[in-house]
Amino acid sequence: MQILPDIQLIQRPGIAEFGWGHPDPALLPAEALGQAAARALSRDWRSALVYGAHQGPGSLIELIRRRLGRLEGNTPAAEQMMITGGISQALDMVCAQISRPGDVALVEAPSYHLALRIFRERGLRVVAVPGDSQGVHVDAAEAMLHMLQSSGERVAFLYTVATFGNPTGSTLAADRRYALAAMARREGVMIIEDDAYGELWYDTPPPPPIFNLTPAGPIVRLGSFSKLLAPGLRLGWMLASPEIVRRCANSGVLDSGGGINHFTAHVVASFIELGLLDPHIERLRASLRERRDAMLSALARYLPSGCTWNPALGGFFVWIRLPTSIDSAAILPLAESTGVSYLPGDRFFAEGGGHHYLRLSFSLLPPEQITEGVIRLGKVLRRG
Ligand SMILES: Cc1ncc(COP(=O)(O)O)c(C=O)c1O
Incomplete structure (x- = not known):
């Protein structure tokens, strides 16, 4: 067998x-997560073990919002945040909500290879934008956008791992972050900012996330506990416009199954409340x-x-x-x-x-x- x-x-x-x-x-x-899981159950198992709220537990959203505010000086609104099953699930969910098969996904060259699979499985055509050690060339991205649009193609989004990227480890320079945020606003094109590694800096903190440069702009920022805590948790978060959060939270899969990884979300909330993170x-x-x-x-x-x-x-x-x-x-x-x-x-x-x-x-x-x-x-x- x-x-x-x-x-x-x-x-x-x-x-x-x-x-x-x-x-x-x-x-x-492992030990600290055990402590957090025991606390999540002993404090209020009725909340932790039932179907969860579609957007994720309000208690965890509150903790993450406040933490981001403390670390980055920019506290997102509760209606801009949603708990996800990690970045991979969030990418798939965002594709389902904002793209149609046949659309183009602009990506960096090189780009995180497994995201490319998710985009292709959603029927997107992946088109690479050149970059260098400072990240994607914003001018090239804009030129490519215009070229694709003028040939009748619909660009669903531009995907970037802007901070300590996979595979290159490089970080989009601060001036290019501003330029990319301005381009997104001007052109109305969505930027998906995959922020899997932003907190893992070893010398000095990176420049601010693109999302924080234009919080009302068309930017989706994705964070994850996979690299910060443990991949097996399958937990992360999304920051986006209230409209996109609403659309994602109203999806059929959440209506049927409740918020993603609800018990894990309670464990991570306890982990943060215990001051362990x-x-x-x-x-x-x-x-x-x-x-x-x-x-x-x-x-x-x-x-x-x-x-x-x-x-x-x-x-x-x-x-x-x-x-x-x-x-x-x-x-x-x-x-x-x-x-x-x-x-x-x-x-x-x-x-x-x-x-x-x-x-x-x-x-x-x-x-x-x-x-x-x-x-x-x-x-x-x-x-x-
Ligand atoms: C850039 C990037 N995004 C996303 C992921 C996967 O994230 P998650 O475990 O939250 O789905 C990885 C994991 O290697 C990654 O390198």
């Missing part, structure tokens, strides 16, 4: 797994910073000349550019037989390219295994 797995990633023994953007299970706050994030930043530092110093020491990479000021990833003679997908089998794995760059380009790039994640492995993995990668790249 086939035994089905419980979890998505089963690490292969002997391989330094740099391919997965998952947090190391050792960094997950901020100290946990501080510790998480310290551990991830140590791993980031281990990866950057090993790369400098062991990668052959001709390879270049970003400094990874936050998030989970280092994006490596290889000499053009090396195709990262072609040498992956050799890398894995040498005991190291990564994601080839071509996965992240909606319209082809990226063959001499690769993405490394430093979130899953402790520093000594990171160093060992980079030593192996260096050997492979010298042979490739």
Whole structure:
């Protein structure tokens, strides 16, 4: 009889797994979450175990709103926020509500590859906008928008991981954030700001979220507890106009099933009320910073000349550019037989390219295994 797995990633023994953007299970706050779950049940199990409000529990919305206000100096209104089943569920829900099959989704090149799948499954045509180490080129985005519109296409939105992006780790420069927000207002095009990594900065905080630059503009900002607390919670939040929140909250699936991951939302509310979130994030930043530092110093020491990479000021990833003679997908089998794995760059380009790039994640492995993995990668790249 086939035994089905419980979890998505089963690490292969002997391989330094740099391919997965998952947090190391050792960094997950299991005990504190147990405490929060016990409190959620003992305090008011009748609220925690019934069908939840469509927008998510008001108590959690209030806590997140106040926390964002304290951290960012901008407190969103309650009717602008909704609890989601993480960013992935929110992306699918927003596509269902604001796009039609055949519409265009503008994305960065490169872009978070699994979001591209969600867009395509909703029947969207994905079109890439060029960028550089400072993020997407706003002028190019606007020109592309006009070109598509003049050929009769409907652009549903522009999707960006503006802060510590996946895969590049780069951050949209402050002036481009203002320019993008202004473009969204002027053109009436929706921006979806995927903010999975914004709180995971290791040196200095990033520029303000695009949403905060134009709170009444056509911006949807998506946050997640996957990287901050634990992916298995499947919990996040959305900030958008009251109109979009209303549309999403009125969807049939919520009418039938109540708010998404309602019990988990109560557990996370208790976690915040117990004062456990901020100290946990501080510790998480310290551990991830140590791993980031281990990866950057090993790369400098062991990668052959001709390879270049970003400094990874936050998030989970280092994006490596290889000499053009090396195709990262072609040498992956050799890398894995040498005991190291990564994601080839071509996965992240909606319209082809990226063959001499690769993405490394430093979130899953402790520093000594990171160093060992980079030593192996260096050997492979010298042979490739
Ligand atoms: C940019 C980005 N967005 C979204 C996700 C998934 O978020 P969630 O677990 O909240 O669905 C990831 C996970 O790797 C990610 O890197």
